[in-house]
Amino acid sequence: MSVARRRTHIDSRTVGGVAVLGVLIVISVLVPLVSPYSYRTQRLDEMFGGVSGQHWLGTDHLGRDLLTRVAYGGGISFLVSGTAVLVQTVVGVAVGLIAGYFGGRTDAALMRLTDVILAFPPLLLLLLVTGLLGPTLLNIVLALALSGWASMARQIRAEALTLRTRDFVAAARALGATDGVIVRRHLLANIATIAMVRASLDVGPVILSESTLSFLGIGIQPPTPSWGAMIAEGFSHLRTHPALTVIPSVALSLAVLALTFVGDGLTEALDPRQRRR
Amino acid sequence: MVPLVLGTTLLVFALGRLAPGDPVQILFGDRGDAAAIARGRAQLGLDRPLAEQYVRFLGRLGRLDLGVSYAYPGKPVGELLAGAVSTSLLLGMLAVTLALAIGLPLGIASALWPGGLIDRLTRFVTLVGIAVPFFVVAAVLVLLFSLRLGWLPVSGWGELRHLVLPVVVLMLRPMAYIMRVTRLAVSQILVEDFIRTARAKGLGPGAIVLRHALRNAAITIATTAGLSLSLAFTGAFVTETIFAVPGMGRATVTAILQRDYPTIQAVVMLYTFLFLALNLILDCLYAALDPRVRYS
Numbered sequence: 343m344s345v346a347r348r349r350t351h352i353d354s355r356t357v358g359g360v361a362v363l364g365v366l367i368v369i370s371v372l373v374p375l376v377s378p379y380s381y382r383t384q385r386l387d388e389m390f391g392g393v394s395g396q397h398w399l400g401t402d403h404l405g406r407d408l409l410t411r412v413a414y415g416g417g418i419s420f421l422v423s424g425t426a427v428l429v430q431t432v433v434g435v436a437v438g439l440i441a442g443y444f445g446g447r448t449d450a451a452l453m454r455l456t457d458v459i460l461a462f463p464p465l466l467l468l469l470l471v472t473g474l475l476g477p478t479l480l481n482i483v484l485a486l487a488l489s490g491w492a493s494m495a496r497q498i499r500a501e502a503l504t505l506r507t508r509d510f511v512a513a514a515r516a517l518g519a520t521d522g523v524i525v526r527r528h529l530l531a532n533i534a535t536i537a538m539v540r541a542s543l544d545v546g547p548v549i550l551s552e553s554t555l556s557f558l559g560i561g562i563q564p565p566t567p568s569w570g571a572m573i574a575e576g577f578s579h580l581r582t583h584p585a586l587t588v589i590p591s592v593a594l595s596l597a598v599l600a601l602t603f604v605g606d607g608l609t610e611a612l613d614p615r616q617r618r619r
Numbered sequence: 620m621v622p623l624v625l626g627t628t629l630l631v632f633a634l635g636r637l638a639p640g641d642p643v644q645i646l647f648g649d650r651g652d653a654a655a656i657a658r659g660r661a662q663l664g665l666d667r668p669l670a671e672q673y674v675r676f677l678g679r680l681g682r683l684d685l686g687v688s689y690a691y692p693g694k695p696v697g698e699l700l701a702g703a704v705s706t707s708l709l710l711g712m713l714a715v716t717l718a719l720a721i722g723l724p725l726g727i728a729s730a731l732w733p734g735g736l737i738d739r740l741t742r743f744v745t746l747v748g749i750a751v752p753f754f755v756v757a758a759v760l761v762l763l764f765s766l767r768l769g770w771l772p773v774s775g776w777g778e779l780r781h782l783v784l785p786v787v788v789l790m791l792r793p794m795a796y797i798m799r800v801t802r803l804a805v806s807q808i809l810v811e812d813f814i815r816t817a818r819a820k821g822l823g824p825g826a827i828v829l830r831h832a833l834r835n836a837a838i839t840i841a842t843t844a845g846l847s848l849s850l851a852f853t854g855a856f857v858t859e860t861i862f863a864v865p866g867m868g869r870a871t872v873t874a875i876l877q878r879d880y881p882t883i884q885a886v887v888m889l890y891t892f893l894f895l896a897l898n899l900i901l902d903c904l905y906a907a908l909d910p911r912v913r914y915s
Contacts, residue, residue, distance in 0.1 A: 457623060458626050458630075461623055461627070461894060461895070462890075463852065463894065464853070466853065466856075466871070466887070466890055469871065469872065469875055470634070470883070470887070473875035474634070474875070474878070474883075550752050554754070554857055557857060558856065558872055560875065570754075573754060573755065573758065577758065577861070580758065580761060584766075587762075588758075588762075591755040594752065594755065595750060598750045598751070598752070599751075602746075602749065
């Protein structure tokens with residue numbers, strides 16, 4: 343890590359990204375804990391309440407506290423997307439390493455599989471899997487990971503292909519290391535950085551995909567809040583109460599923007615080959 | 620490519636079998652006695668072995684017979700989707716053409732004058748295009764141009780005015796990618812030796828960009844344009860739903876929400892062919908753009 347720190351010239355965008363992301367995460371963890379309101383209790387006498395001392399961001403069309411819902415929805419988005427990226431990274435790294443290291447028929451079969459996944463537009467795959475299997479949280483995570491692991495596997499395979507011809511792999515084999523040890527101890531260690539960079543870059547797009555699903559009504563189901571679904575609900579009141587749409591929109595865009603900056607910053611710090619010019 | 624198509628048809632066939640109950644039961648609903656249902660099953664060939672059903676399914680696909688919709692009983696899926704496909708193609712093409720027309724010159728300009736006003740503007744638009752989702756852009760535009768200023772309709776289809784907002788929404792992200800890639804590709808080529816030579820022999824900046832820089836960046840830009848077209852097609856899921864455009868994107872979302880399996884099958888097949896065709900066209904384009912590319 344010290345090497346990474348020395349190489350980094352930390353630019354203001356990365357710092358800003360980390361700060362915004364930190365604030366959003368703190369809000370989405372803390373607010374549901376301390377808020378006196380629940381995300382689902384409807385108060386029909388308090389519909390479309392404006393900003394007030396009780397409701398810092400006002401209330402929505404069913405009288406629910408908007409701040410609580412935005413925070414809770416953010417927490418769910420981060421949780422679902424983070425888990426999905428974790429799953430797709432683990433699967434992608436495992437498949438990529440196996441395909442790249444063992445080569446031959448294993449490689450060919452696994453790569454044809456990625457071909458089929460990559461031939462589908464990712465959003466269509468997501469819509470199909472969650473739409474037809476049912477939009478439970480688990481299915482959403484699995485669908486997101488399913489459409490994301492293939493490109494990760496491709497990149498890790500390319501790395502493994504060059505790594506397996508390196509001298510230290512030959513040396514390890516000469517010392518009697520088995521394939522399993524070489525893959526786990528030597529290749530994995532050399533690939534970890536790239537996998538981390540890829541994973542950090544993937545979180546933003548995955549949050550976008552999740553919110554798109556929820557926006558279309560095929561993702562996280564009401565009354566559980568999610569930024570995408572809240573924006574969709576707000577759409578029908580856009581003329582009279584634009585805040586219902588604008589507030590979750592701002593939160594979502596800020597989150598994706600911050601994640602993009604953090605991902606770019608991490609890429610520059612950890613992966614010198616992908617430096618921006 | 621052939622195994623890919625076959626793999627997809629197998630997947631799509633399996634998709635139809637995922638349906639709870641079988642098509643006949645869905646078509647008949649609660650009505651219909653056991654004998655009628657059995658007759659219906661025989662008619663649709665559902666009493667045959669799965670392998671035979673698959674071969675028949677392939678045959679029907681070959682004849683472009685996409686079956687009958689569950690959601691609108693009696694209506695052939697092909698009829699439902701015929702107009703939708705051309706609508707979405709029109710929207711997508713329009714969006715990508717505009718994205719190229721605006722993004723390409725701006726990308727070149729920001730490569731020529733890095734750090735300048737155009738470069739900074741381009742970077743900002745790129746950032747917005749990549750980080751802000753389609754439906755947020757749509758919300759902002761509707762709020763501004765339809766509800767506040769009243770210049771454009773909120774949604775609908777049929778008139779030219781209805782085209783504006785969906786096209787702008789669909790255009791933004793492709794444009795962002797085109798600008799970014801063009802800027803990168805051109806600025807990488809501008810430092811090459813042959814550009815210095817061209818400049819040294821007295822070639823003007825316009826000719827250098829057009830004849831040397833752009834020709835060398837052409838493949839990268841074409842790839843991005845192809846990617847943009849697929850972005851515009853998948854962006855249609857959200858955009859067409861918001862603006863009530865009767866296209867393929869909205870048809871897909873509706874079919875999935877209604878679990879209209881024949882329509883879902885048809886739509887997935889259509890998208891697969893669309894993307895395969897796109898890749899094929901791109902591959903041919905590479906050879907045309909770069910004489911070094913040869914397919915043996």
